[in-house]
Amino acid sequence: MWLQVVLFVTCLVLDSLGQDRATLFRTNNRDGRCQYIFTVDSPLEASCSAPAGGPELMALESRLTQVEAQVSRLVAGREGAARAGLQEAYSQAMREKAQLQRDKERLDRLAQDLQRRLEEVRQENERLQARPCPQQMAPKVPWQDSSQRPVNRPNVPSHLVSQPQGQSERGRAKDSAWSLGGPSFQELKAEVTKLPASQLSQEGGESSSGCGELVSVGEPVFHRKADNIAGKYGVWMQDPEAVGLYGPNMIWRIDSVGTDVRQLFGYEDMEQLTRGFPTKVLLLPEPMESTGATLYRGSMYYQRRHSRIMIRYDLATESVAARRDLPHAGFHGQYPYSWGGYTDIDFAVDEQGLWVIYSTSKAKGAIVVSQLDPNSLEVKRSWETNIRKGAVANAFMICGRLYTVASYSSPNTSINHSYDTATGKSKAITVPFENRYRYNSMVDYNPTHRKLYAWDNFHMVTYTVHLTN
Known part of the structure; x- marks a missing residue:
């Protein structure tokens, strides 16, 4: 009873004080129940204190907004700097590319x-x-x-x-x-x-023949460079006793890099070789191994790939004229020269005819030299030397004497051993020899021109030789 009286009095007082400033709200609470809210403006306070955490929360939100804005500016600045750095790097690369292109053109002109x-x-x-x-x-x-x-x-x-x-x-x-x-x-x-x-x-x-001992070798004379990677190693040669269809000026070359070496390119003369215009291309009936081939009396002599079989290929008929197994010869990397390349069997020609340079298990890696019948490929006679085949870079024959090259890569090396088949004696010698391009994979002697033909790291070169007599 007293409570109701107090509430009534209070309402009257508030009504008298607030007059038209009282407000009644009717709404549902969180649980969905209807509730009434009665509000009256305070006659004493212009504003009441905010609920706990209100200003702090607003300040925190403001700070977070500022931080987000700052982070956005930083990220945008870094992206701009990164783009600027990339642009500068790209510009620098383009400038360097242009300079390299100019240098290349200048070097090309110098090379030409x-x-x-x-x-x-x-x-x-x-x-x-x-x-x-x-x-x-x-x-x-x-x-x-x-x-x-x-x-x-x-x-x-x-x-x-x-x-x-x-x-x-x-x-x-x-x-x-x-x-x-x-x-x-x-x-x-x-x-x-x-x-x-x-x-x-x-x-x-x-x-x-005017045969004698080798006393000096001239500087290499460049004739042509191979066109592609297949020509890093190869063979090039002229027939010292050309007969039949092709004349003595005809030059032949084979690029020997690859698993199926068959193409034999022919050039009319040295000028055509230099220009790179072959007049004849032959396809060998059986693939060739390494750089040991040679020409003699209208035929090319070479080793069949993955075997000790010697092949005589007649250039005029474009067919195999003879084939024979080289007894006990190592092949496919058993007894190569020091530069490798499966150079186990190496044919050579000199004033006395056709030879083959190789080794056997009986010789235990020492060089064996055999003179061959050029028609039948029959071994006429053999000599076993005391020169280790794997210790020399290459070998060739002059006037019945075997000569070996000490290094295939040293620019200033020497011809370091000779073996005379007439006496069966060998000796150490020192005849200066230049590997100008530092990877000499083939050295053969031509008795007609008195020159060494060599293939030095894509380059086809010749050396003039001088004998004692």
């Missing part, structure tokens, strides 16, 4: 210029070597052989005459020093009398 100059030097060298000895001095100069017997002076082949340094052929023909007792004549006489008269024909027209 050097190639042109080398070709001019080679042609000039061949022209000088092909020029005959002046004819006007022939009837005026008598000479004697090594036994001091007077003979009529024959027409001396030009390759036996050395040209004095600093003089051209034309200058020599007009030089007054070409008298009987002059120093230039003495130099010529010293060269000519090295060849005994007994080795010249009675007609005085041509010399015999």
Whole structure:
């Protein structure tokens, strides 16, 4: 009763104080129950204190908003910096690319210029070597052989005459020093009398083989570079006794990198090889192994892949003319040269005919040299040397003597061993030899041109050789 009275009085007081500022709300609570809310403005406080945590929460929200804005700015700045860095790196790379392109073009021009100059030097060298000895001095100069017997002076082949340094052929023909007792004549006489008269024909027209020991090898003369990776190793050669369909100027090459080496490219002459225009392409009936092939009397001799079988391939008929097993020879990496390349069986030609260089288990890796019948491939005679095949880079034959190259990669190496099949004796020698391109995978001798043909790291080169007699 008293409670109701108090509430009534209170309502009257509040009504008198608030008058029109009282408000009644009717709404559902969280549980869905209907409830009434009666609000009256305070006559004393302009505002009441906020619920706990209100301002702090608002401040925290404000700070979070600021932090988010700052993070957004930082992220945007970093992305911009990253984009700017990438743009600068890209610009730098493009500038370097343009500089490299300019350098490449400059080097290409230099290479073309050097190639042109080398070709001019080679042609000039061949022209000088092909020029005959002046004819006007022939009837005026008598000479004697090594036994001091007077003979009529024959027409001396030009390759036996050395040209004095600093003089051209034309200058020599007009030089007054070409008298009987002059120093230039003495130099010529010293060269000519090295060849005994007994080795010249009675007609005085041509010399015999003029065999002797190797005393020096000239610098490599570049002729051509292989076009692609298949030409890192290879064989190139000229037939020293060409017969049949192809002439003596024909040059043949084989790129020997690959598992199925069959293509044999033919060029009319050295000029066509230099230009890279083959006039004939033959397909070998059986694949070849390594770089040991050679040419002789119209046939190519090579080792069949993965075997010790020797093959004679006739160039004219484009067919196998003979095949024979090389007894006990190692093959496919058993006894290669030091550079590898499955160089177990290596054919060679010199003044005495066709040879094959290899090794056997009986020889325990030492080089064995056999002379072959060029028609049937029958072994005529064999010599076992004391030179380890795996310790030398390559080998070739000159005048029945075996010569070995010490290194295939050293730019300045030497021909370090010789073995004479006539005496069965070997000896250590030191004849300077240059691997200009530092990976020499093939060295063969051509007795007609008196040159070594080599394949040095894509490059086809020749070396002029000098013998004692």
